[in-house]
Amino acid sequence: MQREHLLVVDDTEMNVKLLTVLLAARGYQVQSAPSAEDAAPLLASNTFACVLLDISLPGMDGLSFARQLRRDPRYADLVIIAVTANAMKGDMEAALAAGCDAYIAKPIDTRAFPDLVAEEIAKKRRA
Numbered sequence: 001m002q003r004e005h006l007l008v009v010d011d012t013e014m015n016v017k018l019l020t021v022l023l024a025a026r027g028y029q030v031q032s033a034p035s036a037e038d039a040a041p042l043l044a045s046n047t048f049a050c051v052l053l054d055i056s057l058p059g060m061d062g063l064s065f066a067r068q069l070r071r072d073p074r075y076a077d078l079v080i081i082a083v084t085a086n087a088m089k090g091d092m093e094a095a096l097a098a099g100c101d102a103y104i105a106k107p108i109d110t111r112a113f114p115d116l117v118a119e120e121i122a123k124k125r126r127a
Helices: 013-025 036-045 062-071 091-097 113-126
Strands: 005-009 029-033 050-053 079-084 102-105
Touching: 005 013, 005 036, 013 029, 013 113, 029 036, 036 062, 050 062, 050 113, 062 079, 062 091, 079 091, 079 113, 091 102, 102 113
Parallel strands: 005 029, 005 050, 050 079, 079 102
Antiparallel strands: none
16 A cells, blocks of 8 residues: 655745654655745645645745635645644634635644545545
8 A cells, every 4th residue: 555645835844854753654755845836846745645834834824825826726635734833713724714624723733644644535535
């Protein structure tokens, strides 16, 4: 069975390392990009099952990037999960309205996180 390919888009190296370790331990193949501008060419040249997207990115913010991805038919089946420290009232709604499939607030629950990612990927496949 081929391993699922995931993309972590986050400009904080410690966050990237944590998510990569958690997801790789679950059997995922993980790549990362520090910005939307760096993520775009990776998405265009690879097939990812899921993008874990920080909302506060340098350059184009995560919500704008999610909206851009949702306008492109190539990414119709791509799971987009906002993983963000933005945990104010209305942030989850804004992420979902921008096209994210799910919203996970930081600090993440390291035990539950891989299961949440797997569930979102499975949901999209069933749809």
